[in-house]
Amino acid sequence: MNHSGGFINVSRRAMVTAALSLMLIAPSSLQAAQDTGKVGVxxxxxxxxxxxxxxxxxxxxxxxxxxxxxxxxxxxxEYQKSVVAYRQLPAATTKAARDQKEQEVNSKAQALQKYQQEQGGVVERKQQELLTPIREKVLSAVKAIAQQDGFTLVIDKGAQVYGTPDHDLTFKVMNQLNIK
Known part of the structure; x- marks a missing residue:
């Protein structure tokens, strides 16, 4: 008897059973969500x-x-120059001089990498500092529109969720924020 074939048949049955269960449960869940309030995007x-x-x-x-x-x-x-200088060392260069140049290259590479990491952190912190109040302002306006119009759930369109245009609150929020 082929054990893998039996496993596939059991898996298929389990998947079909799960799919049928979802089909039976999903409509009632959707209806419950619709009964609880309006959804907007x-x-x-x-x-x-x-x-x-x-x-x-x-x-x-x-x-x-x-x-x-x-x-x-x-x-x-500076790093690129040190790499070029190292590669152009004459063949007769002593091991000590070659090691010293290699150490310079490594030191400049480490300084460059450290600066990149620090710079990224500075820019990221500044971005958060600047954008957090903007996000909060938009969220506050969305909450105001949602409460005013009786929406219990508002979803970001960027979340790849399907919705009909009549649930789109973007323009109402733009008016609330005085955006033209």
């Missing part, structure tokens, strides 16, 4: 992008990142 990304505060935050973030990127470019250029 909002394009949070669009709302955040449309706010003047976001454009201001992007400008501030670019101003913060520009000098960091300039220094990163300088460190990278």
């Amino acid at each position: 909002v394009d949070f990304g669009k709302l955040i992008q449309q706010l003047p505060e976001t454009k201001q935050a992007e400008t501030t973030l670019q101003a913060t990142a520009a000098p960091l990127q300039k220094e990163l470019a300088r460190l990278n250029a």
Whole structure:
């Protein structure tokens, strides 16, 4: 007897049983969700992008990142020069001199890597600092519209959830935020 064939048949039966159970349960769950309140969708990304505060935050973030990127470019250029210098060492170079140059290359590589990590952290913290109040403002407006219009659940359109256009609250929230 082939044991793997028996396993497949049992698995298929289990999958069919599970699928039938879901088909029987899902409609009642959906009906229960509909009975509890209205569901709406909002394009949070669009709302955040449309706010003047976001454009201001992007400008501030670019101003913060520009000098960091300039220094990163300088460190990278130094590292690249040291690599080229190491590769161009004459064959007659002593082992001690070669080791010293290799140590310089490694030191510059470590400095570059450390700076990249630090720079990324600085920019990320600044981004959070600038965007958190914007997100909170949008969420507050969404909550106000949802309460005003009796929505019990509002889903972000970016979550890849299907919804009919009549449940889309994005434009109402844009009006609440005075976004044109």
